[in-house]
Amino acid sequence: MKKLYICLLIAFIGSSCKGYLDIKPYGRTIPKTAEEFSALMHKHLDELDNGSSNYFVGNAQLLLQWDVECGDDFEACLTEPGGNTLAIYTGSLLNISSASAEYAQLYAVIRDCNIVLGEMKEDGTTLSNKVRATAYALRAVCYYQLLRTYCEVPETGKFEEQLGVPLVKSFDMEERPIRSSMQATIDLIESDLKASINYECTDDLYRFTQDVCKGYLARLYFWTKQWDKALALSQEMLKSHPLIDADAYKTMMQSTFKISGNQIIKAYRSYTSSTSTEYTAAVNIIKFRPVSKRFINQFTSEERTTDVRYSIDVNRKRQAIKPFFCGMRSAEFKLMEAECYYHLSKPDEALASINDLRSLRISNYKEFTMNTLPSLNPDEIIKVDAEGKVLTPLMGLILNERRKEMFLEGDRFFELKRNGSPEFWVAYNGRKYTTQKFMYTFPLPATDVEIVPGLKQNPGYTELVTN
Amino acid sequence: MKMTIHRIYLLIILICSVACFTSCSKIDEVPPRQQQNSSSKHYKMPDPTPLSVNESDSVNSIKNEYRNNTN
Numbered sequence: 349m350k351k352l353y354i355c356l357l358i359a360f361i362g363s364s365c366k367g368y369l370d371i372k373p374y375g376r377t378i379p380k381t382a383e384e385f386s387a388l389m390h391k392h393l394d395e396l397d398n399g400s401s402n403y404f405v406g407n408a409q410l411l412l413q414w415d416v417e418c419g420d421d422f423e424a425c426l427t428e429p430g431g432n433t434l435a436i437y438t439g440s441l442l443n444i445s446s447a448s449a450e451y452a453q454l455y456a457v458i459r460d461c462n463i464v465l466g467e468m469k470e471d472g473t474t475l476s477n478k479v480r481a482t483a484y485a486l487r488a489v490c491y492y493q494l495l496r497t498y499c500e501v502p503e504t505g506k507f508e509e510q511l512g513v514p515l516v517k518s519f520d521m522e523e524r525p526i527r528s529s530m531q532a533t534i535d536l537i538e539s540d541l542k543a544s545i546n547y548e549c550t551d552d553l554y555r556f557t558q559d560v561c562k563g564y565l566a567r568l569y570f571w572t573k574q575w576d577k578a579l580a581l582s583q584e585m586l587k588s589h590p591l592i593d594a595d596a597y598k599t600m601m602q603s604t605f606k607i608s609g610n611q612i613i614k615a616y617r618s619y620t621s622s623t624s625t626e627y628t629a630a631v632n633i634i635k636f637r638p639v640s641k642r643f644i645n646q647f648t649s650e651e652r653t654t655d656v657r658y659s660i661d662v663n664r665k666r667q668a669i670k671p672f673f674c675g676m677r678s679a680e681f682k683l684m685e686a687e688c689y690y691h692l693s694k695p696d697e698a699l700a701s702i703n704d705l706r707s708l709r710i711s712n713y714k715e716f717t718m719n720t721l722p723s724l725n726p727d728e729i730i731k732v733d734a735e736g737k738v739l740t741p742l743m744g745l746i747l748n749e750r751r752k753e754m755f756l757e758g759d760r761f762f763e764l765k766r767n768g769s770p771e772f773w774v775a776y777n778g779r780k781y782t783t784q785k786f787m788y789t790f791p792l793p794a795t796d797v798e799i800v801p802g803l804k805q806n807p808g809y810t811e812l813v814t815n
Numbered sequence: 816m817k818m819t820i821h822r823i824y825l826l827i828i829l830i831c832s833v834a835c836f837t838s839c840s841k842i843d844e845v846p847p848r849q850q851q852n853s854s855s856k857h858y859k860m861p862d863p864t865p866l867s868v869n870e871s872d873s874v875n876s877i878k879n880e881y882r883n884n885t886n
Binding site for chain 2: 423425426440442444638664665666773775776778779781784787791810811812813814
């Protein structure tokens with residue numbers, strides 16, 4: 349009788365719950381020590397260093413996408429047969445099912461940052477502080493890229509009404525948030541960057557140091573048109589990373605795999621075989637789509653011999669020869685300074701900033717005055733500034749300078765988006781492809797819109813088709 | 816006495832079985848797999864249009880200018 353009871357007891361216990369030893373998340377183990385959390389962050393920092401799958405700072409393939417395929421610095425109708433794999437225009441990129449790869453990749457990085465911030469004990473050790481600083485910074489940078497790519501241009505005073513991106517702030521596989529307001533997205537990016545800055549991480553091994561975070565905060569303020577805040581931070585960055593002269597600039601821009609001069613963060617700092625393959629592929633294919641005459645015309649005929657940028661940007665066949673730079677460097681802050689001054693109604697200071705930059709790029713430079721400003725370039729497709737006002741010669745000069753300085757650095761498409769999102773067309777094989785206003789804001793992945801109730805898609809994306 | 820022991824055993828078995836059946840409310844915590852029908856879908860972009868005569872002329876002038884100035 350006793351044996352029967354024991355057998356019954358064992359049978360009940362053994363068969364009652366097949367999953368009683370299961371852990372969450374399945375198939376993975378959450379790190380425990382600071383070293384393990386550090387490894388989780390370094391996985392992404394390694395991607396930055398070798399340029400693979402790096403959507404948060406960018407790599408050569410991403411620059412090809414933004415500058416050569418989406419922007420107007422290159423001429424699609426002159427594409428040679430070898431460049432057939434280059435997308436014709438922005439719409440071609442959106443016309444494929446992998447259009448939202450960037451979205452998924454950025455949220456994958458955010459997930460790992462959330463694991464660090466949610467699970468790692470804040471024990472006050474130097475290592476855990478550095479890891480937390482990195483997690484806050486990386487999460488902020490990912491949300492900043494999502495904001496620029498998947499949200500419309502911020503309109504001052506309407507941040508609460510405009511759509512942001514879904515905010516995931518903790519590690520929960522079952523969480524399916526809908527889109528936040530743009531204000532909430534901006535607030536999260538700002539608070540994460542400030543949290544990272546407060547850790548005062550200066551260890552370059554962690555890449556997203558205090559200076560890098562300040563730079564991103566300046567970018568955030570600039571993108572969201574908070575001119576006074578962007579100005580103050582830009583000037584702080586320029587103080588710690590001053591501009592350099594033409595020769596030093598040339599050396600800096602040609603050092604592809606080493607951080608140099610006033611570069612603050614960059615991809616490709618470790619040269620591996622995968623780096624080499626990815627980078628070389630981009631260098632090879634860019635030759636097949638020449639730089640547009642519109643871009644060449646940004647330089648006067650005299651500047652084509654005196655401006656150091658022209659000689660490192662293009663060759664005689666108008667092929668882009670400037671090494672890809674994915675990162676952040678001081679000149680961007682000088683350009684921000686000029687534009688912030690302009691929008692804060694300080695034109696003299698804005699002009700002085702531009703003269704400062706030009707004097708370091710052009711030999712025997714003669715400064716512009718308000719009376720000698722060049723007239724607006726009729727080929728320029730940007731007709732209004734970031735505030736929606738018609739371009740003045742001074743604003744035209746600032747934008748023109750930015751276009752030359754930031755050539756092939758993933759900037760032009762977002763400059764077009766920020767300054768009126770102008771529609772323009774390109775021709776290819778006898779057909780006309782128009783970049784329409786809505787295409788400046790990429791669609792959220794169709795999968796997410798289908799499975800998350802209440803998730804709103806961006807305007808213009810209505811009809812789904814199968815590949 | 817024997818009856819009491821049997822009752823105790825039965826009570827233990829009853830308690831254990833109730834505990835076993837109710838202790839694990841979610842035997843499979845993985846969220847249900849969604850049918851991701853849209854993974855191979857994308858949003859339709861406007862079709863390209865044929866170039867007008869003026870537009871063709873402008874494209875030809877770009878090509879000619881490029882050919883004449885880079886060779």
